[in-house]
Amino acid sequence: MVAALLMGVATVVGVGFAALGQTLSVGLQAGLFWVAVLFGMFPALARGFIVEEETGTADLLRLAARPVSIFWGKWLFHATLYGLLSAVLVPLYALLVAPLGGAWGAWLLLWLGGGFCLTTVLTLCGALVAQTAVRGALLAGLTFPLLLPLLLILIAGTRQALEGAFPAEPLQGVFGYALALSAGGAWVFEKVWRE
Amino acid sequence: MAHWTLACHRLGKRFGERWVFRGLELELGTGARLIVRGANGSGKSTLLRLIAGLLAPTEGRIELRANGRPVADRMRVVGWCAADAALYRELTGYEHLHWWAQTRGLPSDRPTLMAHLERFELAHRAHEWVRAYSTGMRQRLRLALATYGNPPLLLLDEPDAGLDPSGLNLLQQVLDEQTRCGIALFATNRAECAAWGDLALELGA
Numbered sequence: 001m002v003a004a005l006l007m008g009v010a011t012v013v014g015v016g017f018a019a020l021g022q023t024l025s026v027g028l029q030a031g032l033f034w035v036a037v038l039f040g041m042f043p044a045l046a047r048g049f050i051v052e053e054e055t056g057t058a059d060l061l062r063l064a065a066r067p068v069s070i071f072w073g074k075w076l077f078h079a080t081l082y083g084l085l086s087a088v089l090v091p092l093y094a095l096l097v098a099p100l101g102g103a104w105g106a107w108l109l110l111w112l113g114g115g116f117c118l119t120t121v122l123t124l125c126g127a128l129v130a131q132t133a134v135r136g137a138l139l140a141g142l143t144f145p146l147l148l149p150l151l152l153i154l155i156a157g158t159r160q161a162l163e164g165a166f167p168a169e170p171l172q173g174v175f176g177y178a179l180a181l182s183a184g185g186a187w188v189f190e191k192v193w194r195e
Numbered sequence: 196m197a198h199w200t201l202a203c204h205r206l207g208k209r210f211g212e213r214w215v216f217r218g219l220e221l222e223l224g225t226g227a228r229l230i231v232r233g234a235n236g237s238g239k240s241t242l243l244r245l246i247a248g249l250l251a252p253t254e255g256r257i258e259l260r261a262n263g264r265p266v267a268d269r270m271r272v273v274g275w276c277a278a279d280a281a282l283y284r285e286l287t288g289y290e291h292l293h294w295w296a297q298t299r300g301l302p303s304d305r306p307t308l309m310a311h312l313e314r315f316e317l318a319h320r321a322h323e324w325v326r327a328y329s330t331g332m333r334q335r336l337r338l339a340l341a342t343y344g345n346p347p348l349l350l351l352d353e354p355d356a357g358l359d360p361s362g363l364n365l366l367q368q369v370l371d372e373q374t375r376c377g378i379a380l381f382a383t384n385r386a387e388c389a390a391w392g393d394l395a396l397e398l399g400a
Contacts, residue, residue: 056281059249060340063270065298194251 004081008040008089016096029098030158034114034151036097040089041082041118042143048074048123049130058130067190071123075185078119086111106161106171113174114154120181121146128192150177197261199225199347199377201246206255208241215241216398219255223378223394225347228370230392231382237399239382240277243350246380247275259348271299274346276337278356282325288312288336289321292343301344315339315365330357335365342369347377355385367391 015032024032052058061070090111094100100107121143129138157170200223207217215238223229231239244250246257248270259266266272282291292312296303312318315335325333334357341349354366370391373379381392389395 055284056279057283059275059277059280060282062249063247063273063275064295066268066271069298194248 004041004085005088008036008085009092011036011039012089012092012096015093019097024098026162027155027159030155030162032097033093033100033158034154036093037086037089037114038118038147038151041085042122048078049127053130062194067193068186070193071127071186071189074127075119075123078123079115082115082119086115100162102162102164103160103166106157106166109171110154110157110161110167110174113171113178114150116178117150117174117181118147120178120185121150124181124185124189127189131192150174153177196376197225197347198263200258200260200263201348201378202258202260203246204256204258206242206245206257207253208238208245208250209253214253217254221396223380225377226374227394228374228379228381228392229394229396230389231380231396231398232384232389233398234384239398240352242398243275243277243352243380243382246348247273247350249275261347269348272346272348274341274343274349275352276334276341276350276354277352278334278337278354279352280337282333282336284326285324287322287324288317288328288332288339291325291336292339295340295343299344311339311343316361331359331362334358335362338366338369342373345372345376349373349377349379351379351381353383354381355383355388363388 015036019032049058052061065073090100125139125142125146128142132138153170153173157167157174160167160170201221202223203219203221206219206221208215215236219242221229231242233239241250245252246269257269259269259272286294289308289312292308293303295301296308309318309321312321315338317332317335317339320328320332325336328336334354338351338354341351349369351366351370355363358366366388370379370381381388383389
């Protein structure tokens with residue numbers, strides 16, 4: 001938790017330093033915001049299952065509970081982490097990089113939908129790579145095609161929200177993505193969790 | 196009380212190019228105590244992990260039946276104890292058992308849990324972190340987890356490792372009790388434990 005927080009803070013401070021004294025365009029603000037959030041949370045969110053495999057407790061966990069319970073249990077832990085890290089990183093971003101104005105309702109929906117999708121993708125990919133030997137490289141390779149479309153939609157939505165408009169289409173995309181993940185995530189997890 | 200049967204049909208497991216064993220046939224019923232023996236690398240732990248559902252067989256199948264009806268999710272009813280199974284270092288012995296009971300839908304009230312820990316002589320250290328436990332105490336906790344709720348299929352992979360004489364007596368009691376409610380498979384190469392089983396399987400022979 002502390003390491004994740006330091007990583008996130010370092011990212012936001014670095015972006016803030018690079019943007020010091022400059023007026024950022026709305027598109028750049030939106031992009032940097034989600035890059036900072038993703039970069040800060042990426043290492044922490046994927047650790048849940050990797051730690052279980054590294055410490056050897058995964059077998060006990062497999063026998064203790066059903067895969068669907070384990071998936072949503074880890075998801076809940078990661079979602080809590082996302083909430084806690086956001087509570088630090090979002091105000092810090094607004095303070096150091098650019099003020100986050102615009103449509104607050106849209107912001108909240110983007111944060112919720114984006115957080116759900118980020119948490120689900122990283123929980124699932126964390127479970128997949130935990131059972132392999134080349135975890136770091138594989139995690140990046142697996143999450144890239146899943147996160148890139150999401151990131152682009154979130155950036156487009158945030159840009160509209162910063163301009164004061166309600167990002168209806170990006171929100172549809174985010175929640176559609178979330179729906180697909182919630183339906184398929186636990187099912188895919190069940191297939192990979194047992195050898 | 197249900198009658199349990201465990202059957203392995205043409206069971207085989209391969210890691211990479213190496214077959215650990217192939218064509219293994221096994222059938223056991225309630226009351227059976229099978230001692231699994233064999234040299235290091237002969238597949239004792241692999242066999243127990245396959246039966247527990249922690250590994251998938253390369254070929255063949257495993258069936259657990261209750262009164263002739265197949266059990267769909269074997270992992271929910273097995274008790275598994277392995278000397279190399281890791282515990283959560285940041286939890287206490289009591290917290291381990293409480294978590295185990297809750298996730299498996301077993302009684303999780305304090306008196307029941309403490310009574311079970313007492314049986315394994317862990318009650319006096321129940322609220323200490325597992326990281327402070329000795330090797331033998333960790334093994335007792337693994338046994339306590341494996342036996343909680345009287346699972347019909349008990350899989351013990353070298354459970355005698357690290358146990359003192361009183362721990363070995365306890366282990367023998369656990370096996371005796373398992374004979375009354377289900378099936379026990381016990382992997383060991385320790386000569387004095389060989390007599391504890393009524394059936395023996397020699398792997399790699």
